[in-house]
Amino acid sequence: MSNSDKSVVGRLRKLIGEGAFQQGERLGEVAVAEQLGVSRTPVRLAFRTLEQEGLLHRAGKRGFRVREFTEADVLCAVEVRGALEGLAARRLAEQGLSSALAADLAFWIQEGRDLLAKGYLDEPDIETWGELNRHFHESIVGSAGSSVIGDAIARNNHLPFAAADSIIIDSEALEREYRKLQLAQVQHELVVQALRHGEGARAEMLMREHALIGLRYAELLDVGPHLPV
Amino acid sequence: MSNSDKSVVGRLRKLIGEGAFQQGERLGEVAVAEQLGVSRTPVRLAFRTLEQEGLLHRAGKRGFRVREFTEADVLCAVEVRGALEGLAARRLAEQGLSSALAADLAFWIQEGRDLLAKGYLDEPDIETWGELNRHFHESIVGSAGSSVIGDAIARNNHLPFAAADSIIIDSEALEREYRKLQLAQVQHELVVQALRHGEGARAEMLMREHALIGLRYAELLDVGPHLPV
């Protein structure tokens, strides 16, 4: 809420995400406060927030430790997002798309088509895709009839590797990323198709699969064929 | 971590759950601090925790408001738990049950059978069922290979109506509750059966359905037949 408060939480989140602290390292309030140049109070507040976000957890009776993540945790966090976004998609399909939402989704679909139409990817496209991808996912989750799902996803997304916009990993291999985004675009369009037809189960499954694109699609794309789109 | 800190969070959680504050009511730090007889500091810490738990949310640029819940939110929170527990069950089925876990689950299944064997329910049984139900669910979620799912469920369970042990609502109508627990027991046993056979999809769906028992089964049980168990 306040500038500094947010900034302390944000800066710590960033530092943890960047691996500035060792996994499992004990964080003392005074040490962190000095490192960030603030007093203990905002750090204490931030620790509570970060604890709930899952980035820190209590170390016995005193202090906090940096949460350590295994590969299994990464996969699990992605699957959790898939399960939750899938739930949102199912609910949306079952309750029926409003025309406003249908138009909204169609707009982001078209944005994606436009982005990919030129047949390759360059640096600024990554940011553009991130934006439209975020809008697309937020439109679906935000229209599921309750903010509870969105909140759960937001909390899960605090794990740095779980967020939906962590698709782009390698900005060096833009050709592979282009093919990945082609697949993502196809999945987006299929999800919208399912939503339009009220196919709840299909929308859910497509969304769950879509969540895995950042993890499981890389090996396919190195050797796989180009998609005819 | 500290007594008072936990107690402030816990007391506020309880107060909010009991509806001591009006939905959407603005909570001032000083007011709450005086009401609880502590200084502002622990209240400020507690507010951050409760915000992350979803019980409070920021009111514009100043202060927090009590989160207001609609019926749709309640249903959604239960479905979220179902989706997450279902995910845990699926993963568990796919990775295979350890013999230790199989024994553990079998134990809680047997506890459930013993509890229901006498053919009716009395007051202390409610607490007993709550215990074994909690153990059963925790065993599954805690063995899914990562604490990420469990954390997400724990955060969701902070919504007072979403937790798995909020099945028992009406301790006046013990006969209906007995039939509800019979169904819950059957579902537990079916889940374990699916887990044993590695039937991931079935385990997931059973778990998701099981989550709805507190919401959607009441109307059935008023008029429905007794189960032959």
Next chain:
DNA sequence: CCGCTTCATTTTGGATCCAACTAAAGCATA
């Protein structure tokens, strides 16, 4: 009469102080 600006009150954020508790080191004794 309406709108903008300014001021005062209220509320929150940050810093500091003190007390309580924890963990570890050191000492003594068996």
Next chain:
DNA sequence: TATGCTTTAGTTGGATCCAAAATGAAGCGG
């Protein structure tokens, strides 16, 4: 030498103080 107790340093929680920001009201001007 090992075990157990005591002491001590370090860390965290709670309270209070001060400053900054925001909200609401009052006053001024168009």
